[in-house]
Amino acid sequence: MIGAVKRRLNSATFADERAGEMVASRSFWADAGRRFLRNRMAVFSVGMLSVLVLFAIFGNLFSRWSFEEIDWNVLGRIKQDGGPSLENGHWFGVDELGRDLYARVVQGTRTSLLVGIIAGPVSVILGATLGALSGYYGGRFDRTVLGAYTIWLAIPYIIFFVVWQAFFGRSMSQMILVIILVNWTAGLLIVRGQVMMLKNREFVDAARMLGMSDLAIIFRHLAPNVLWVVVIYTSLVIPEVIMMESLVSFLGVGIQEPNTSLGALLSEGASTMTFGTLWQLGFPAAIFVLAQVSLFYIGDGLRDALDPKER
Amino acid sequence: MLSVQNAYVEFRVAQTKKWPWSPAGVVHAVNGVSFDLEAGKTIGIVGESGCGKSTLIRSVAGLAPLVSGTVTLDGEQVEYGNRASMQRLRATMQMIFQDPIASLNPRMTIREIVTEPLTFFRPEMGAADRKAAALAMLERVGIPPAQANRFPHEFSGGQCQRIGIARALVAEPKVLLCDEPVSALDVSIQAQVVNLLKELQREMGLALVFVAHDLGVVRHISDEVLVMYMGAQMERAPAADLVRAPQHPYAKALLSAVPVPDPNVRIAPQMLEGDLPSPMDLPPGCLFASRCPHAMAKCIKARPPMVQRKGHEAACYLLDDASKKPEPSLIDG
Amino acid sequence: MLSVENLHIRFRTGDGLVHAVNDVSFSVDAGSRLAVVGESGSGKSQIALAIMGLLAKNAEVEGRIMWDGQDLLGTSNREMNRIRAREIGIIFQDPMSSLNPYMTIERQLTEIVEHHEGMSRRAARARALEVMDAVRIPDAKARLRAYPHEFSGGMRQRIVIAMALMCQPKLILADEPTTALDVTVQAQIMQLLQDVQSDLGTSVVLITHDLGVVAGFCEDVLVLYGGRVMETAKTMALFDQPGHPYTRGLLRAVPNIEDPSDALTAIPGSPPNQHRFPVACPFAPRCADVVDICRETLPQLRDGRACLRPIEELT
Ligand SMILES: Nc1ncnc2c1ncn2[C@@H]1O[C@H](COP(=O)(O)OP(=O)(O)OP(=O)(O)O)[C@@H](O)[C@H]1O
Ligand SMILES: Nc1ncnc2c1ncn2[C@@H]1O[C@H](COP(=O)(O)OP(=O)(O)OP(=O)(O)O)[C@@H](O)[C@H]1O
Ligand code: SF4
Ligand code: SF4
Ligand SMILES: [Mg+2]
Ligand SMILES: [Mg+2]
Numbered sequence: 001m002i003g004a005v006k007r008r009l010n011s012a013t014f015a016d017e018r019a020g021e022m023v024a025s026r027s028f029w030a031d032a033g034r035r036f037l038r039n040r041m042a043v044f045s046v047g048m049l050s051v052l053v054l055f056a057i058f059g060n061l062f063s064r065w066s067f068e069e070i071d072w073n074v075l076g077r078i079k080q081d082g083g084p085s086l087e088n089g090h091w092f093g094v095d096e097l098g099r100d101l102y103a104r105v106v107q108g109t110r111t112s113l114l115v116g117i118i119a120g121p122v123s124v125i126l127g128a129t130l131g132a133l134s135g136y137y138g139g140r141f142d143r144t145v146l147g148a149y150t151i152w153l154a155i156p157y158i159i160f161f162v163v164w165q166a167f168f169g170r171s172m173s174q175m176i177l178v179i180i181l182v183n184w185t186a187g188l189l190i191v192r193g194q195v196m197m198l199k200n201r202e203f204v205d206a207a208r209m210l211g212m213s214d215l216a217i218i219f220r221h222l223a224p225n226v227l228w229v230v231v232i233y234t235s236l237v238i239p240e241v242i243m244m245e246s247l248v249s250f251l252g253v254g255i256q257e258p259n260t261s262l263g264a265l266l267s268e269g270a271s272t273m274t275f276g277t278l279w280q281l282g283f284p285a286a287i288f289v290l291a292q293v294s295l296f297y298i299g300d301g302l303r304d305a306l307d308p309k310e311r
Numbered sequence: 312m313l314s315v316q317n318a319y320v321e322f323r324v325a326q327t328k329k330w331p332w333s334p335a336g337v338v339h340a341v342n343g344v345s346f347d348l349e350a351g352k353t354i355g356i357v358g359e360s361g362c363g364k365s366t367l368i369r370s371v372a373g374l375a376p377l378v379s380g381t382v383t384l385d386g387e388q389v390e391y392g393n394r395a396s397m398q399r400l401r402a403t404m405q406m407i408f409q410d411p412i413a414s415l416n417p418r419m420t421i422r423e424i425v426t427e428p429l430t431f432f433r434p435e436m437g438a439a440d441r442k443a444a445a446l447a448m449l450e451r452v453g454i455p456p457a458q459a460n461r462f463p464h465e466f467s468g469g470q471c472q473r474i475g476i477a478r479a480l481v482a483e484p485k486v487l488l489c490d491e492p493v494s495a496l497d498v499s500i501q502a503q504v505v506n507l508l509k510e511l512q513r514e515m516g517l518a519l520v521f522v523a524h525d526l527g528v529v530r531h532i533s534d535e536v537l538v539m540y541m542g543a544q545m546e547r548a549p550a551a552d553l554v555r556a557p558q559h560p561y562a563k564a565l566l567s568a569v570p571v572p573d574p575n576v577r578i579a580p581q582m583l584e585g586d587l588p589s590p591m592d593l594p595p596g597c598l599f600a601s602r603c604p605h606a607m608a609k610c611i612k613a614r615p616p617m618v619q620r621k622g623h624e625a626a627c628y629l630l631d632d633a634s635k636k637p638e639p640s641l642i643d644g
Numbered sequence: 645m646l647s648v649e650n651l652h653i654r655f656r657t658g659d660g661l662v663h664a665v666n667d668v669s670f671s672v673d674a675g676s677r678l679a680v681v682g683e684s685g686s687g688k689s690q691i692a693l694a695i696m697g698l699l700a701k702n703a704e705v706e707g708r709i710m711w712d713g714q715d716l717l718g719t720s721n722r723e724m725n726r727i728r729a730r731e732i733g734i735i736f737q738d739p740m741s742s743l744n745p746y747m748t749i750e751r752q753l754t755e756i757v758e759h760h761e762g763m764s765r766r767a768a769r770a771r772a773l774e775v776m777d778a779v780r781i782p783d784a785k786a787r788l789r790a791y792p793h794e795f796s797g798g799m800r801q802r803i804v805i806a807m808a809l810m811c812q813p814k815l816i817l818a819d820e821p822t823t824a825l826d827v828t829v830q831a832q833i834m835q836l837l838q839d840v841q842s843d844l845g846t847s848v849v850l851i852t853h854d855l856g857v858v859a860g861f862c863e864d865v866l867v868l869y870g871g872r873v874m875e876t877a878k879t880m881a882l883f884d885q886p887g888h889p890y891t892r893g894l895l896r897a898v899p900n901i902e903d904p905s906d907a908l909t910a911i912p913g914s915p916p917n918q919h920r921f922p923v924a925c926p927f928a929p930r931c932a933d934v935v936d937i938c939r940e941t942l943p944q945l946r947d948g949r950a951c952l953r954p955i956e957e958l959t
Binding site: 358359360361467468469470496497498499500501502503505506509524525526527528530531554564565567568569570571572573574575576577578580581582583584585586587 | 683782796829830909910912
């Protein structure tokens with residue numbers, strides 16, 4: 001009896017039936033999602049990043065001070081009284097000008113994440129579109145784009161920030177705009193390469209046989225096939241952009257006071273480090289590292305989940 | 312149904328340029344090919360790798376630039392620059408490809424793949440009708456409609472080729488161009504696909520252009536065979552005649568080398584010595600002269616014209632001379 | 645000389661194990677010509693790669709590959725390099741992938757012998773000329789300085805064969821050497837392999853799925869399906885009376901150029917799913933002679949055939 005059941009369970013037809021049921025169609029993205037969820041570190045990082053985002057959005061609700069208010073009680077005695085404290089409501093202490101550091105860190109995190117989350121994807125989309133056109137059409141257009149790319153890379157980007165600041169100022173939206181302009185090359189080469197490879201696949205010819213226009217082919221048939229590259233690349237560019245913003249703020253050509261960003265806070269914290277007000281560096285640095293590390297692991301998880309070579 | 316007259320295809324290649332301003336090299340990929348094809352019939356195209364078979368049919372389909380020559384489809388000359396004419400062409404002529412897997416978009420389900428042509432060629436159909444037509448076509452080529460929501464990578468090569476055939480035929484074209492549709496498949500699956508194509512041809516009255524380098528398969532499916540070499544036609548004859556008695560020296564060599572799946576038969580392949588001419592710098596004479604065992608002085612001076620002989624058409628001076636002389640067998644008789 | 649015993653090859657993939665080769669055994673005698681046939685994905689190339697120690701990193705191997713009394717699966721990298729260079733040569737399907745596009749043919753030919761046999765430049769060059777002549781490359785002396793892209797597909801494949809011959813190996817593994825080539829070039833290459841084999845007494849294992857080539861060239865045939873040996877026999881016997889339904893199906897499916905009957909005889913169905921280790925006859929879902937027991941029992945290779953039904957009962 002048991003033998004018969006066992007034999008049935010071992011039979012090829014039985015296994016075939018089961019296998020047939022299991023191979024319900026999973027799209028590439030569903031598959032990738034499954035693989036991503038299996039990566040503990042990446043999932044944990046998504047959680048961490050969500051916490052940071054919530055902190056940036058709702059952190060203000062818990063602060064007693066606004067980010068530009070000066071607490072005259074501690075001004076002048078910052079080293080002694082300006083540290084983190086529960087009594088006076090400065091959870092993270094105050095900065096060199098006596099402003100609440102907690103509120104400023106919330107504000108800075110908001111700026112940095114916003115810069116990353118807007119400027120990163122937008123510049124990759126810009127670069128990827130150019131790359132796709134360039135790879136698809138080839139020829140003179142391709143050579144022009146590549147030429148511009150090479151020249152662009154040779155110019156130190158800090159110049160753009162300095163020049164832009166001189167002419168247009170440096171509000172948050174200005175900042176994001178410059179970062180996008182500086183980063184238009186992001187993802188260009190890699191998407192161009194992918195498209196050059198894909199455009200010789202026969203399914204592109206099949207689409208041409210339907211009378212599809214070039215742009216329709218690029219966006220309907222090629223784009224879904226390079227989307228995974230774009231996603232991976234975006235996950236790499238976001239932390240890079242945050243870093244870039246921090247760097248220019250650190251160098252003093254970034255965001256306009258009293259608005260701030262993690263980079264600007266780090267810069268201020270670092271300049272007063274020797275006075276013994278270590279919290280002014282510590283809190284922004286911790287948040288900054290947290291953001292970078294979780295973005296890194298998310299990117300890593302995406303790469304493992306999406307890159308066909310990894311399987 | 313389909314008539315191709317004197318097709319020439321060239322590609323400009325930039326890689327060989329010495330300086331940015333020096334002129335681009337020109338690859339002469341197809342050099343004067345003509346054939347006619349009736350509805351319900353098949354023409355097979357054979358020749359060695361790189362001789363321009365794919366380029367020829369791609370140019371007929373408008374995927375490669377035809378520099379000169381005319382293509383007439385259904386009695387109407389195709390204008391490759393004209394959108395309306397091209398759209399008519401595509402509705403009557405579809406194509407299947409060599410690499411079954413690469414010819415399907417990996418991010419689309421097979422139902423989307425097979426439905427797509429209907430949105431272009433049958434815009435009057437409703438979405439539900441389209442879906443039904445696509446599923447019916449998939450069923451016809453042997454893919455269960457229950458699997459229509461799967462992605463191409465979930466199918467084997469042979470199944471992918473069937474899906475490619477379904478996509479090509481769903482809008483009911485009259486001409487099907489097949490670019491080595493079975494080269495990537497192994498024999499047992501190849502036979503399935505060839506049989507399927509023949510059945511569909513009978514049902515739909517399709518005209519097939521069938522490129523392959525397996526002469527057995529070509530002989531099997533074709534009514535007429537065109538032998539190409541260096542982009543030019545060497546011989547064109549009914550399939551049975553070509554296999555039984557090839558006339559052109561290249562066709563002879565090609566057929567002598569076909570392996571026979573029987574260990575008791577020893578084939579005596581005729582070895583071709585010598586190099587191929589460069590496609591960027593074609594010789595003025597017979598393109599096969601550098602490897603032809605019968606090459607004569609006049610062969611390297613001018614291209615031999617196509618001549619009729621015993622129902623074959625072949626481009627060779629040997630046959631030209633022979634056709635002027637009375638046939639030896641006739642004298643004997 | 646070479647004997648493969650109970651070879652299993654599995655690949656770890658994101659979707660679980662792929663059982664590519666399951667319990668394959670065969671041997672190759674000195675001076676013999678063995679054909680390995682079977683459909684795409686049946687594990688032909690992986691067996692060759694396992695012999696050469698060149699399997700992908702995600703592969704797991706089990707079994708023994710005995711070469712001159714030594715198990716190749718256990719040998720060190722260093723020793724394997726020596727064997728690869730001097731005793732077993734391999735010819736891949738795509739000639740371009742085994743030639744370095746930036747090196748002259750001469751360098752590629754001589755490098756191996758200079759390195760592994762300590763041959764002098766001059767002697768190596770002389771040998772290179774010899775093998776280039778042996779593979780019938782006209783004007784060999786001048787062509788030695790050319791780069792791979794200056795040759796046609798057929799000539800490149802000959803150069804790859806020349807490379808395999810440089811060290812006068814005892815065994816050549818040829819993995820579909822002519823699949824990408826047309827029949828005239830294929831005939832030349834097969835002739836060439838035959839000459840080399842009879843002149844030098846090299847053994848050849850020819851992987852292919854072209855039964856025509858098998859009939860013309862090999863003495864013995866090994867038929868694989870779903871990573872298992874279905875049948876092994878002398879070529880003559882195999883073509884005379886194939887003992888396995890799969891072999892029969894294969895032979896019937898070959899289009900006959902002389903007599904085109906109306907429909908080709910296809911084997912219905914699709915290749916097997918390799919995500920499970922076979923527990924029954926892998927060919928059962930497509931077999932015309934299948935009986936219930938075939939779906940439950942794994943046939944073992946007996947008298948050169950792995951089929952549960954006697955030959956007389958097969959269609
Ligand atoms: N886009 C292109 N640009 C330049 N040369 C090309 C291009 N496409 C094809 N060629 C050349 O045209 C010639 C004919 O190529 P084609 O692909 O038509 O050969 P084929 O007969 O189909 O060969 P195969 O049997 O290998 O498919 C070759 O010399 C090839 O190098
Ligand atoms: N690195 C790998 N990871 C996972 N699976 C693999 C890997 N390499 C090969 N395989 C699988 O192993 C099986 C056997 O492949 P193999 O290359 O030996 O086939 P083959 O018989 O040579 O076929 P062909 O005639 O197409 O060359 C295939 O199903 C293939 O998908
Ligand atoms: S024309 Fe001359 S070279 Fe050409 S095939 Fe005939 S005999 Fe040979
Ligand atoms: S064991 Fe059964 S299923 Fe397998 S080949 Fe023999 S008859 Fe066919
Ligand atoms: Mg081709
Ligand atoms: Mg292989």
